[in-house]
Amino acid sequence: MPSSESDASMEQEEEEKGKHNEDEEDSDAHMDPKEEDDEEDDDEEEQEELQIKWVPLSKRPEWADIQPVSQDDGPYPVVPILYTAQFRETMDYFRAILALDERSPRALLLTEEAIRLNAGNYTVWHFRKLVLQALSYDLWEELKFIERIAKANYKNYQIWHHRRWTAENIGPAAMTTELQFTEEAFLKDAKNYHAWSHRQWVLRTYGGWEEELAFCDKLLHQDIYNNSAWNQRYFVIKNSPFLGGVGAMREHELNYCRDAIAVDSANESPWRYLKGLYKGDDEALPRSTTVPAIVLIELQKNKDCIYALDLLLELLCLGYEPSQELIGALGLQLDSCSAFQIATFVCTHLKEIDTMRMLYWDWRLNALSNASTS
Amino acid sequence: MDGNELFGQADLEAHTQFALFLFHGLPSSAQCEETNRITLAYFLISSLDLLRTLPFIDKTQIIDWVYAHQVLPSSRSDASDCFNGFRGSLFSGAIFSPLGASALRYDGGHLASTYSALAILSILGDNFSRVQKHSLLMSMRKLQQHDGSFTSTHMGSETDLRYIYCAVAISVILKDWNGIDKGNAIRYVMSCQSYDNGFGLSPGLESHGGATYCAIASLFMLGCIYMDPLSKEASSTLFDVKGVIKWCVQRQTKSGGYQGRSNKDPDACYAFWQVTRVAGSLHLLGAGHLCNVNALENFLGKCADKHGGFSKWPGETPDILHAYYGICGLSLLGKPQLKCLCCKLGISTEAAEKLELLSQV
Numbered sequence: 001m002p003s004s005e006s007d008a009s010m011e012q013e014e015e016e017k018g019k020h021n022e023d024e025e026d027s028d029a030h031m032d033p034k035e036e037d038d039e040e041d042d043d044e045e046e047q048e049e050l051q052i053k054w055v056p057l058s059k060r061p062e063w064a065d066i067q068p069v070s071q072d073d074g075p076y077p078v079v080p081i082l083y084t085a086q087f088r089e090t091m092d093y094f095r096a097i098l099a100l101d102e103r104s105p106r107a108l109l110l111t112e113e114a115i116r117l118n119a120g121n122y123t124v125w126h127f128r129k130l131v132l133q134a135l136s137y138d139l140w141e142e143l144k145f146i147e148r149i150a151k152a153n154y155k156n157y158q159i160w161h162h163r164r165w166t167a168e169n170i171g172p173a174a175m176t177t178e179l180q181f182t183e184e185a186f187l188k189d190a191k192n193y194h195a196w197s198h199r200q201w202v203l204r205t206y207g208g209w210e211e212e213l214a215f216c217d218k219l220l221h222q223d224i225y226n227n228s229a230w231n232q233r234y235f236v237i238k239n240s241p242f243l244g245g246v247g248a249m250r251e252h253e254l255n256y257c258r259d260a261i262a263v264d265s266a267n268e269s270p271w272r273y274l275k276g277l278y279k280g281d282d283e284a285l286p287r288s289t290t291v292p293a294i295v296l297i298e299l300q301k302n303k304d305c306i307y308a309l310d311l312l313l314e315l316l317c318l319g320y321e322p323s324q325e326l327i328g329a330l331g332l333q334l335d336s337c338s339a340f341q342i343a344t345f346v347c348t349h350l351k352e353i354d355t356m357r358m359l360y361w362d363w364r365l366n367a368l369s370n371a372s373t374s
Numbered sequence: 375m376d377g378n379e380l381f382g383q384a385d386l387e388a389h390t391q392f393a394l395f396l397f398h399g400l401p402s403s404a405q406c407e408e409t410n411r412i413t414l415a416y417f418l419i420s421s422l423d424l425l426r427t428l429p430f431i432d433k434t435q436i437i438d439w440v441y442a443h444q445v446l447p448s449s450r451s452d453a454s455d456c457f458n459g460f461r462g463s464l465f466s467g468a469i470f471s472p473l474g475a476s477a478l479r480y481d482g483g484h485l486a487s488t489y490s491a492l493a494i495l496s497i498l499g500d501n502f503s504r505v506q507k508h509s510l511l512m513s514m515r516k517l518q519q520h521d522g523s524f525t526s527t528h529m530g531s532e533t534d535l536r537y538i539y540c541a542v543a544i545s546v547i548l549k550d551w552n553g554i555d556k557g558n559a560i561r562y563v564m565s566c567q568s569y570d571n572g573f574g575l576s577p578g579l580e581s582h583g584g585a586t587y588c589a590i591a592s593l594f595m596l597g598c599i600y601m602d603p604l605s606k607e608a609s610s611t612l613f614d615v616k617g618v619i620k621w622c623v624q625r626q627t628k629s630g631g632y633q634g635r636s637n638k639d640p641d642a643c644y645a646f647w648q649v650t651r652v653a654g655s656l657h658l659l660g661a662g663h664l665c666n667v668n669a670l671e672n673f674l675g676k677c678a679d680k681h682g683g684f685s686k687w688p689g690e691t692p693d694i695l696h697a698y699y700g701i702c703g704l705s706l707l708g709k710p711q712l713k714c715l716c717c718k719l720g721i722s723t724e725a726a727e728k729l730e731l732l733s734q735v
Contacts, residue, residue: 069467071463071464071465071467072467072470073464073470074470076432076435076438076439078397078411078435078439078440079397079399079400079411079415080399080400081399081400081402081407082401082402083405083408084402087402098478098479099467099479118405118408120406120407120408120409121409121465122409122526122529123409123466123481126480126529157532161530161532191635191638193575196580197532200578226637227635227638228635231568231574231579231580231581239578268624268636268637269637272569272570272636275569275570276568276569276570279569356626356630356666356669357624357664357666358666359664359665360623363661363664
């Protein structure tokens with residue numbers, strides 16, 4: 001677990017996802033006529049060409065003046081990687097160029113070759129930036145280059161970091177292309193963490209808030225379970241300069257949640273979002289009339305609705321006094337119920353129906369009785 | 375596959391063989407992990423340690439190899455901001471030396487690699503005599519940004535909770551907090567908490583199991599979580615501990631494994647990876663007992679390969695990362711054949727205790 005911390009593990013995780021998605025993309029491409037088949041094919045061809053037609057740098061006249069520098073792994077390399085000849089030689093020449101600090105057009109081409117072999121090498125990307133600057137390279141062209149590289153791997157930290165650097169250096173004029181770039185990534189995976197991070201950066205840095213709530217709404221219409229889109233929605237109501245903040249949006253958003261919950265009350269995301277509207281304002285939650293109304297609607301439909309019972313328990317723990325209707329919806333007798341008894345009933349019921357978390361609800365039940373005796 | 379069969383002696387031997395096999399060589403498909411080689415080594419060495427099979431590898435050679443990745447202070451004018459930690463591999467051209475090598479141009483340490491290097495040294499019982507602690511920590515401090523977050527290298531990178539965790543763990547291992555502004559780091563961690571009580575990798579982002587682990591483990595080591603010695607219940611003045619516990623327990627899905635984010639398909643690719651992150655967070659919050667261990671064990675069983683290792687999904691090829699987290703999972707389940715895992719540092723508790731005994735680093 002340790003390495004949740006670690007770059008490598010997160011990256012590998014993301015890469016795993018990347019691979020997974022690639023597989024999906026392949027099949028999608030055949031099913032969905034909207035996919036840009038031609039372009040994808042071009043890209044694949046391009047990749048293949050690079051594989052097949054690779055000419056060793058040592059055989060290229062334009063590199064004849066460079067003495068390659070090999071990697072020194074010492075006498076007992078640990079976890080040695082069986083590098084391909086292409087990888088080894090490309091890196092040998094990259095090391096040589098790095099040592100010479102040669103910021104030239106051929107160095108730029110070499111970084112591209114190295115990146116295509118390993119887009120995770122942050123030093124290659126760093127050096128590429130220096131070369132781009134030295135050559136006063138057109139950064140709009142660089143955005144196109146990144147798009148070609150990203151196609152094969154939308155889940156790589158270094159690619160997204162370079163994208164941000166490039167957009168930062170272009171300035172506010174990059175706003176539209178950057179929002180569009182994330183939207184392309186969402187077509188492949190609407191939960192792409194890197195893309196959401198980039199999008200939030202664009203909004204914070206260059207703006208574009210006006211359409212963002214509608215954008216979230218569009219994604220939630222496509223997939224109401226998309227928690228990333230729910231998260232973005234929260235990000236927008238909290239930070240948009242045009243909406244007045246969470247407090248001002250609360251009632252509006254409660255209605256939005258109510259409608260989403262009505263579609264499927266077993267969808268965790270709107271319930272969490274709803275509760276989140278009261279984050280840091282616990283006192284306001286039990287005073288709300290809209291929240292218990294949503295709980296009541298769902299319990300009347302299904303008295304085993306886990307998230308409704310869960311929210312009711314939270315409300316009770318915050319001092320909410322349930323209405324007669326709500327008590328009735330639980331199937332309890334009106335006159336014989338204290339708040340503690342209702343909470344105990346709800347918790348016991350959750351323990352029975354949410355069996356995966358039986359130990360958790362038992363723990364909550366104990367906490368309830370401890371609180372009542374102390 | 376039932377629990378007994380999975381965790382029998384033959385299975386543990388297969389897991390050891392798997393780790394040893396990879397330890398001696400990775401296929402060319404691992405090229406894309408070239409810059410993280412020291413972290414791959416950490417996964418394998420920590421696996422062998424938890425499996426109690428470290429004696430199969432040569433500690434002295436590995437320790438020398440790890441130190442060769444140390445970036446020694448350099449007199450180069452362009453190296454004044456260089457992070458004198460450890461490299462992830464010797465890809466930038468440094469000459470192998472068992473003491474380390476001065477920074478070359480565009481060369482420097484990486485926070486995750488430095489954490490991995492120190493974790494390996496701790497596991498192997500090294501006494502850190504070759505670690506250039508002062509320059510490591512002083513240069514690490516330069517990686518910390520105004521908002522409290524860290525970049526991974528002096529050349530810049532994305533900043534997020536992973537690197538806060540690395541900087542904190544490095545400080546704990548070296549028993550010295552001079553490399554980090556703690557207050558600022560704590561503020562950054564708290565700014566990553568989402569509306570649903572989980573933590574995102576950076577402020578505003580969606581709650582994520584890995585990020586939540588980084589946050590909780592960091593806050594734990596930064597002294598922000600108080601553990602009541604009698605009730606064993608955790609509390610904090612900074613955040614609602616029970617809210618985070620709830621977020622974590624709700625990540626366990628019908629398969630018994632954990633999802634990394636709400637509504638992520640529990641069957642999709644990296645559900646497995648989250649097992650130790652979320653279960654580990656629960657342990658750190660004194661709530662490890664709330665995990666449904668039977669369901670989790672069952673899930674781990676499905677992902678174990680009969681030839682050793684674990685895969686991200688039943689029937690797929692096992693890999694280093696999942697093999698390591700699978701073994702951590704077995705350890706967290708309290709399997710007596712395995713060493714216990716120290717959740718905050720990501721090494722065995724035995725290795726963590728040896729660290730405690732090192733009087734002066």
